[in-house]
Amino acid sequence: MKFRDGMWLVAEGKRVEYAEEIYSIDESSDGKKLSLLCPTMQIRSRGDTLNRPTLTIDIEAVTDGIISVEVTHWHGALNKPPHFELFPGGEPSVEAKLQKSSSGTTLSSGAISAAITSEPHTFDIRFHSTDGKHKLTSLLNRSVALAYDPATSSPMQTSDMREIHHYVLTQTTLGVGEQVYGLGERFGALNKVGQSVSLWNADGGTSSEQAYKNVPFWLSNRGYGIFIDAPERVELEIGSERCCRVQTSVEGQRLKWYIIYGPSPKEVLDKYTILTGRPGKVPPWSFGLWLTTSFTTEYDDKTVSSFLEGMKERDIPLEVFHYDCFWLRAFHWCDFIFDTKSFPDPKSSIARFKASGLISKVCVWINPYLGQRSPVFAEAASKGYLLRRKNGDIFQWDLWQAGMGLIDFTNPAACDWYVACLNKLFDIGVDALKTDFGERVPSRDVQWHDTSVDPGKMHNYYAFIYNKLVYEALQARYGADQAVLFARSATAGTQRFPLQWGGDCESTFEAMAESLRGGLSLGLCGYAFWSVDIGGFEGTPDAAVYKRWVQFGLLCSHSRLHGSNSYRVPWLVDDDDQSEEGCSAVLRKFAQLKCRLMPYLWSESQQAIKHGWPVSVRAMALEFPEDRTAWSCDTQFMLGSRILVAPVFDQSGEVEFYLPTGKWTSWWDGKAIEGPKWVKETHGFTTLPIYVRQGTLLVLGKEGEKRTVWDWRQDVEVKLFEPDAETGFTLFDQEGKELGTLGAEEVNGEWKVSGQDILD
Template sequence: MKFRDGMWLVAEGTTIEYAEQVYSITERADKKALSLLCPTRRISNRGDVLNRSTLTIDIEAVSDGIISVESTHWAGAVRKGPNFELFPDSAPEVEATITTASERTILSAGALTATVAGASQPFRIDFKGANGRVLTDLRERSVGLAYNPPISNMQQTGDMRNIQHHVFTQTTLGVGESVHGLGERFGPFNKVGQAVQLWNADGGTSSDQAYKNVSFWMSSRGYGVFIDTPEKVELEIGSERCCRLQTSVEGQRLKWFIIDGPTPKDVLRRYAKLTGQASSVPEWSYGLWLSTSFTTDYDEKTVTAFLEGMKKAAIPVDVFHFDCFWLKAFQWCDFAFDKEKFPDPAGQIKRMKDSGLCKKVSVWTNPYLGQASPLFAEAAANGYLLKRKNGDVFQWDLWQAGMAIVDFTNPAARTWFQGMITSLLDIGIDSIKTDFGERIPAEDVVWHDGSDPGRMHNYYSVLYNETVYAAMTERFGKGEAVLFARAAAAGSQRFPLQWGGDCESTPEAMAESLRGGLGFGLSGFAFWSVDIGGFEGNPPPWLYKRWVAFGLLCSHSRLHGSDSVRVPWAIDNDDQSDEGATAVLRTFVQIKAKLGAYIQAEAAKSVRDGLPLSLRAMCIEFPNDPTSWSLDRQFMLGSSLIVAPVFEEDGSVEFYLPEGRWTSFISGEVKEGPRWIKEVHRLDSVPLYVREGTVLPLRAEGGEISLKAYGIKAGEVGKVEEIVEGALKEREVTVDEAMLALKKTEVNVDEAALAPKEEEVTVDEATLAPKEKEVTVDEAVLA
């Protein structure tokens, strides 16, 4: 929201008051916090303290590398929930100090410092990170409050019912600084120049709306900011004042945390501690998911035909997904298969699994109840549904006729809903697609626990997915539950996974989705997926095949559409050539399976460190390369693989390789960076490059794992042993029974890396261990 008209004028219809001076500073007794009293005019005599507003700015050392800043106008405002759960795993210790010198007061949280100017100086708070790096600051006229419509005297604020009140801060954007994250946003990767509203909405992927608004952003200067409120937040990112990032909320308080790096990995690791680390997902979830699509007509016979067709094509399906119409029309959601289409769901699911047609089964659901649902009357009578202020159940005809919303602030409603989920698990369902959760009303509603409707709008997605995830974790165990969710907010990373929502079947929408995935990964989420081929429309065969390459190199991969199916033979009239849709899909399913051990290993590190597995923005791995902060058409899969999807029908693609030697995983060709590369790829190929110094665990069809080294030169084979031993300690290599003795493992060094080429370099038992000694991986490593 803009409060000014250019640099000199206040916006029409607005009154603004700024913190002009730090009048006094109070140290908290534990020496971990400062409270600043900041009047909105400079105080030169006693009379100046009258008829004047103040802002209280509380600064606290929260954790090493994290400082919170909270600006408050009227402290008596009721603090309604919900609130983000901070440090859900445990509150950390912090090494905090307060020092005062030369009219400056410095609060430190480890190496991160906040320096406050004294009363005789203009208002200013400077933030510096490790090694004295300048991060950002709050300068003159950067913290304030605003009234809309404008007020002419303070007496008018006696009745605030028709007056909007905002508080805001403006942190400085440095020269060349870029800003990234804020959830799954589909516009430009760098948010500088944009006005962003954090308000979950079901708007597809071609607008400024987002399903997943996450109040966290990352700066190219090596710090991040988490805005600690689930309510609507409006940001002007260099779009009101070009040199400032303004954050505003309607209310009396605004709190955010500045998180030091110096690297993006450091920032994300600290952010994960603050809001919760992602949970692990089961191994089978990384395979191919096949959906019925949304409005297509299907029954048991259709499902069986899809799966048998995939088996005939030698394309294994790990998860089969039943989308909306497994339920009877108008009865969403009643958690019961449509008996006309699926007379024996439990039996059907068992047959699907027993015959090897798929490993697991997923079904679609949402947190709404249409009036025709057999469960509606029960839920309404028991108080499980959101109500209007007059006591009526909240209903509208958007999506489902007479639709109501489950009130997850009611513990009894949560237990009831979890019982419905458990009933699905009882018949063999393994995963739940938790769709919707964005269009949650913020006016004329009352939540069971008294939560503020404006704050609940975004936070509802957290409650909804937490409820379902808890039921599944109770059944399957920690790390074995997995959702397929659309809506999210800060903290939702604990309940994986999420997918990118409704994209069109166009190359532009594929690029939009990629940008959304990059921003989402920079917001603390480890796992992400996309509807391969696009959701809306019918993808032309060339685009489907290019999207297959993109989608199979995301952390999770699902074929899904709206009113058209995504089985490959339906895309190109069952073209049986080596560049037909069936062959292309088979190729990339095989590539992902071959990389399975690597993906699992990188997933474990991603969960541990708060990193995205895929899509991982290039700047996470190469923060010192300025080009990496602008790359929005390529990504990393884990720490060692670059993926550059192809968006052109002729197969042409341009991408960037950072410094070092890079080897094509598909062709074996070696290229040097840093430089831009132009290539033309067949439909069954994509730029997929391996980082120098990588030892990839590769899984063969039979399950055996071998390790292949990239960029290891002759005479440097000892590095392989070091990498492998370190990898095992870090659980980077998934080890099965065939690898219980390291002497059975052969590590091949790519010929392109050898000098001279005639010298074959392998790592055998003599390299890995004395010949007479067998090295095994014990249970402690495997656990």
């Protein structure tokens, strides 16, 4: 939201009151917090203290490398829940330090410091590394304010705020060349400078400014990040109102954010996920290939059997089958009851599929809505399990499902009922759940069971409580480390409940690139695991798009074939082309490649959940933060820390990609290229650019491996890529227990693998 008209004028219809000076500073007794009184005019006489608002700015040392900043106008305003669950793993201690000098007061929280000026009639707060080596950002003149819309002309008007919108805003400085990343799964330009961003979950597909996963966290290439502690709608103008500032605004009386110092982007994510939660663990089987029925396609038990048998006949390793929406009866979504006309005995069918080895796990689609046609609707409504309007009516509309209501997860009884419904699915053999939707949550004219909550905050936060409930139900049934979601909506903290997928994209090369940008942005917000609809969701992919998407999708941490009104089994895409470049052969090759990579992927995932880093897709800048070019790469990614992947987005097979400093070895032919360098290649459908970083040791499954899960000490191949004395690989078992480390040593001028005794 813009509050100004250019540099000099206030926007029409708005009134903005800026903090003009730091009048006084109060210290907390423990020395961890400073409270700044900031009038909205310079106080030069006693009369200036009258008839003017003030803003209070509380600056607090939180933990090493993190300082919070909270701006408040009227302290009497309620700060209603919900609030983000911060420090879910326990709050670390902090050693705060206060220093005073003639120039001002400095509060240090480990590696980060905030310096507040003592210059009279001046507003100046600067954030820097405590060692003085790095300037981060600042709050300078006219950078903290309250605003009214419509504009008020007298304080008397604020005695009735029912028709007046009140905002609090801050503007942090953008340095020369500074870039901004993250803010959830955003599908536009990777660098957000120049963009207006509204953090408000919406079901908008992958080709607009709307996003399913709005996360109020952004990462700067200057070695810091900012987490905005606001579940409600947050509006950002990132160099788009003032070119040299990031403006953050919320409607309300207070705005709080945390500045997090790295200095590397990996260290920023590490600290950010201490604050909002580490990514949860996922079981190794979930890395295998998933196949769905697609959305509106006609299918029944016979169709499913034919798909699974077809994959087996073509030697394509398949781990999970997913039943999408129409496993349920029409107009009954989502009451958890199989359509018996299409699936007369789902428990027996699922058991048969698993016993025959066609799949190992089953997933079904669910959402938090309930169509009124189902008898379950009446039950839920009568027991108070559905969200209500303020007049007492059940909130309903006809969007998506006729007369649908929304499960009210602020009601503990509704949560228990919902989990009981899920347990019935687990009883018939369901192992994982696709938690679709959760974005279309009304914020006006509604009354939640928990009457204390703010409906505006509940809109985004609903994604958190919905996915948390389902994830914990899976954990309770299958074990803490065996829970897997395929979730669409998210906000800050939802990384704790993996995994997330990229929403509804078109079946085009352009949408494939949009999806990659979305995954890169989400990964820069602490999400370790991510997937995408292979082949695209909307429309029917031609064979070229399908095969290129297969290559990309099988090199994401998780891989699922999915579509809307057309199937995604390969033989239906190209009339069952039997050549080595046919859809089936390409899918087989890359599914087997992923199986072969499992020891590496599993090792990388252990680091990802420990630190809050993405396994794949990982932005190049996380591995090469000192490389300016790496920050701009949005058509390639790192698969873990050692492997670079550049998907092909063109019918011709031509692809251009960037190799940072060092030697990079082609996965396919072993040729090495010295970076930094832009490279152009042309690839058929059996390859794409995959390059291994210098100094890498990989433990891999044997060529043609078809298993996702096996003992990774056996039936493996160990490969060195331009090794050095620091080269190593830590092997983990399927529970995440460290088995040992392999290294490289030079013997008589040749590099050999050391520590192989950990392998059987």
